[in-house]
Amino acid sequence: MSALGVVASGPAADAIALRVPELVGERFASRLFEQDASLWGPDAESEASIRLSWVGLPRSSRPLVGEVAALREHLRGEGVDRVVLCGMGGSSLAPEVICATAGVPLVVLDSSQPDMVRSAMVDLDRTVVVVSSKSGSTVETDSQRRAFEAAFTEAGIDPTTRIVIVTDPGSPLDQESRQAGYRVVNADPHVGGRYSALTAFGLVPSGLAGADVEALLDDAEAVSDVLAADDEANPALRLGAAMAGTSPLRDKLVLVDDGSGIAGLPDWTEQLIAESTGKNGTGILPVVVQEEEEWEVEWPPRDVTVLRLKGDAEDPDSPDELVQPDRSDIEVTGSLGAQLLLWEVATAVAGRLLGINPFDQPDVESAKKAARGLLEQKGGAAQAPAFTDGAVEVRALGNGWLGDASTLVEAVDALLDQLGPTGYVAVMAYLDRLADAPLADTRPKLAALVERPVTFGWGPRFLHSTGQFHKGGPDIGVYLQITAEPHQDLEVPGRDFTFGEFIAAQAAGDAQVLAEIGRPVLRLHLTDHDAGLQQVVAVLSRHAR
Template sequence: MGDLLAGPADVAAGLAVHGADAVDRSAPASVRDALAGRDVPARLAAGDPGLWGPAVEEEATTRLGWLDTHRRSRELLPQLAELAAELEDLDHVVLAGMGGSSLAAETITRTLGRPLTVLDTTDPGRVRAALADRLERTVVVVASKSGTTVETDSHRRAYWQAFLDAGMTEAEAARHFVVVTDPGSPLEATADEMGVVVLPADPQVGGRYAALTAFGLVPAALAGVEVTELLDDAEAVSAALGGDRDNPGLALGAALAAAATTGRDKVALVPDGTGLDGLGDWIEQLLAESTGKAGLGVLPVVVESPQAPGATGPDVLTVSHGGALTAGDVPGGGCEPDLAVNGPLGAQFLTWEYATAVAAVVLGVDPFDQPDVAASKDNTRRILESGPPAQAPSSTEGAIEVYAPPGTPADLTGALRHLVDGVGDAGYLAVTAYLDRVDDAAAAQLRPLLARAAGRPVTFGWGPRYLHSTGQYHKGGPPVGSYLQLTGAVHVDLPVPGRPYSFGELQAAQAAGDRQALADRGRPVLRLHLTDRSAGLAQLLDAIGRWRA
């Protein structure tokens, strides 16, 4: 904590970054000074697409709109107010969107205590539960930048059919939808055919940088959030982002890069208890998908609390985050972070976006593409067309079928030990769960349990949600990851209307497709299939607890 408080904080518009100078000094030469010497702060604030090299320049030209989208987004405010008034009787807001189309809105509503149902799963049980919840009072925000996201299209189809099955006419059903997508996308054409409201996204902003566009603002506004304040906070901090000093975005980005280039390329994201619930999940996608490519990258590790295991380590940069601190508060919420980032949510969004783009300059990666995401999608499509590959479990113990990689122990405890013990000094373990994140929420307890057992960074992601977040890093980042995939039996499936597959089949194909993509890159994957989800999770948690007790 001494280093954190010894140096001056970088503060602008109520957002403070503590500890950046100390992290920068840990590098052989100041990363911050080098960036300032290249005039990076002013060039980025001005939207210079050449910052990441000539190979990136063409794409960056159309992806830097996030720098001032908070200004253009004000044009949405009158329409949002009018729409919220028109749909006042539809007080159950469902957001069907993946990754950058849903994470910001979820963060906003969780932070401000407004109800929002986020549907970012293909688990048939969770989809069925959403469809059964206050259907007549539901407005569905269908959000997809490309307009081709298979999960979101499936959700749209399921809700449309549910409204018709409830006795609504097509015109009545159309009133229950709002679409957010890029102008000219296939989803916009579909929405026109359905006769539903379309609110255009900012085409100059990529999904994970879209927090302050229609993707973040529309569902939040319909859920009752006063979104103007978010734009005001971003506007206030934006004035500082062109300077070499008193620039929290530069301080944060330089510190992330300095740590990553000196052996601390895992970033533990620690909520400090001062609000901003869910911000870590949003930062996770931003950092992982923007930097995890070409064998490089910063691995974000979202931990549950300042006391949770896995927040520290020789190759870990510990970063706490939260709302503004009151006088006399010590940053970190009880842990001793290397960095502490505190301030209003709108300013956090813009500052982290800026910092990620700055870190990418130093790392030498394109912060706007996601070259390895397509691998899992392509595999999923092939599996849906031809069926899943036949595979027999290596062993079955209670409610768990073990699918161990060749050459590893076949039993549950042996396979787990082999996977965890194989995580090297520079490695990490990723737990990915193709389950119901409400009914099977106990699966998330595996992250801290395994982090304590392994003594290494452990991440947790719900499938297929993580495919649109850390999935890029898993396949394109440093090849040091090990993977534990959980799947579960589906006893009551749900068809996807108008498609030759069900949600259960889609979920299974996505899990198999990602396993194949990881295996193709030489990543070790242990799959555990729960024939009874509740019993299997209890059995697994007990096994790991007894193993490392």
Template sequence: MSVTFGDDAVAEKAAEAARELAAEGVPQALASGDPTLWGPPAEAEAAIRLGWLSLPLTSRELIPEITNLVEKAQAEHLDHVVLAGMGGSSLAPEVICATADAPLTVLDTTDPGQVLRALRDRLDRTILVVASKSGGTVETDSHRRVYEQAFRDAGIDPADRIVVVTDPDSPLEQLAIEAGYNIILADPNVGGRYSALSAFGLVPSALAGADVASLLDEAGAVHPLLAEDEGNPGLELGTALGAAALAGRDKLVLEDSLSEINGLPDWIEQLIAESTGKQGRGVLPVVGADPGEARDELTAVIGPGEGGVRVEGPLGAQFLIWEYATAVAGRILGIDPFDQPNVAESKANTTRLLESAGEGPLPVGEPLLVDGPVEVYGEVPGQPKNVAAVLTALLRQIPGDGYLAVMAYLDRLAAFDAPVSEEDSFEEMADTWAAADPATLRALLALRTDRPVTFGWGPRFLHSTGQYHKGGPQNGVFLQITGAVTEDVPVPGKPYTLGRLQLAQALGDLGALTGRARPAVRLHLTDRVAGVAHLLHAAREL
């Protein structure tokens, strides 16, 4: 595992910060789990959130139990592994399985189309992992209810197909005991975004076919370095992130195009954004963007390449080093890297909207304008006449030190439904899919501004960058996209459908943003396919 610098200014600031922390005994104190490192206000939280430091050792105790679970699933020919989990319960398994080329279906959405896509895929061979630290995550609870009903309707006993991963004494553990589900308990002293090497990361990954013991070996190999003043990659990376942010380079562009690890920036995005984005400060991870030359950007390269900071090493070690580095950066920035004070606000707004509306329509308001299959909601300066003018106005609102966040409450797999020909080359197929993908909007808008543009799928990003959006610096501009639902999914035992929950989540988060006077506009696609095409066309014409 190595951290190297391609930027002399970053290297110098990191070295200076590392010397100061070493003089204070921070590397040894952090490695030993000292909860006082982030100040008295953070001590109580840190005292119950540092178990991730020992996971390379303690998680080995789970291997026999996980192995038995895998062997049982294989014996029953359950080869479609579905993971219902949000944030820290899904991002790490997604990276592990993508890197290991192990097929895993991740449900971190309330989009009815995406859930139906999973439900209709080999239900007779499906094993569902329900993963929630708190045991009360609304998205995951909804997935569980939907799958329980689907299994029963197919004549399948849910107890034969559902595995629960949760903390001891959570409501989900009690429910699983009563239902007779397989249960694997996680370390309660590990926060969700630091749980990659815990049961949350290991159980679904192993069921999908990944070698999780090797992950622990990789992390274990680097573990002894965490107490060192020199040759400590976690200290080197953490001081680089923290010192650069203090110097104004608080936009972290994550680059991994040459890495053999697939998708690690998505996991890093949650870890850093949710850990540092609070008290009006923080580091904003930018995923999928080309490194720019803005004065407030720092590029971190995963694997080979060139950038301000280059981080090379196997996946298990990467997990541990980035976690350690985030804790170090938190100390430098003067924040608690283990809490998420603003995440609950959008959840509370969602609950209030659902309860106050009852069976009636949700309060969406009147559109500012309608442009073909796109309705525009919110306040936009300049009296725009169409979507292109709205996008232009949003780009102009980005402050000189700010960013634009695009947040799409849509089916993130729908673009692959775009028709392609068997005669098409892969490049032609990729172009067809990109032309139907809302995520393409990020790149199109990034071409028209020198400020960072981020993209998140809702409600997935609420468990990731959502904390930074509300708790970080007051310099974000927000573009939310929702879409009409043509086939909805009832949530058994609840008075709402997935589509209604999805819209309530979008409106709830929008309220949290506008309540902070952060510029935010919602684009609603009355026809999703036509709406995406219209949006992308408008962005190309700017």
């Protein structure tokens, strides 16, 4: 196990020096671990009072270790060694990181894109499916469950022997599944989804896949007392202050893995930070980058802090080695179990410093409501494209900013012209994140083109992450949405909509909510998937405007 370390320089270090003594004086850390719901003010108290059990999970989740191990052994005895996880947001991101870091295979289905759903429904004879939904009413997860139930039944396999349900006690999914004879594992109802890495949501799929979840809990428990201490050396107080205590606030946090050995941790922290803090017109926008030489890392703007996840053997860089005197940098080290708890505490600290409730997600629900309305209307009257360029239909939402653009390049440039000096670009791809993965390679090229931070999110996955920040955070973003016809649509058994109709409604609903609050959205729809994707990649990969 590695010790936690948080080292900062520049404005991030100044924020630690200023804000951590205040947090220590308020006894923030010890009060958090005592589950004091008053820490974020009266408006947040009712929500916080039912969302703080995560501080004790390294100990309270211990009974799951044996339960999951026994179930895994039983399934292996029946030749079942492939694990598929159906879940969204916190229900899928933590197991994805845990299993990737442990080097054990886990198929994560966190999409309603029909081609991606279909690709997961293979090798059923050796597959167990974990269906994870805290509320028990998540439409994506319910649709995925229905598809697998039908597939197992058609293959002559009793789905109750191959589907494991993880949900809160008393949820609609809990009641329905128990009545139908499914295995159900209940999670702690007093933990929010994005803080649930060490609950059944994180541990059941990870343990079934073969990760050592007991070691994960050991690592988290080993640092619990350190994170609960009212001490200026507390790494969570330091990290939270460095993220959210800069003055003026540096509201973009570039996350780069610099040899941490923890696979995919920035994707999990992105969801935790963005959904927890992006509200009331403020927040911290995580920007996940892949390479050290990317523009946001080498030459970050003055509203950006760069955070590096380092390996144990790495020595912190000296502040004297930094190229820019105004750089704000943080380096974090620690094992996975320890960092899961570290980041959760630090995010709670950030909420305190920003003056917001870090446990709700009001704007995630607004997009869901809009998508439901469009599904009920069967899409309604689709907005006609402003024009079509090759295999790409172009639509613009919000305040007539498209002007007289008549080509794909001109439309993208018109959107980028709306970008202010402290803004960011959000690329939102409602596509198959496995088959269409090369599209994500355009992100650093676009960032270099505009010299501003650029985020890239796969829909609907990002709706439970940066989607909250897009709508609840500061009005400084411009939004590029990419959709396409699926190669082949897929029915949702027992529902009057298909997966293709569902993801189309999610995309349209997301764009609608953004436009209603005055945020510029460029919608690009690929009428020919492959040809349209090539066009979009070429435009986003330009070296100059």
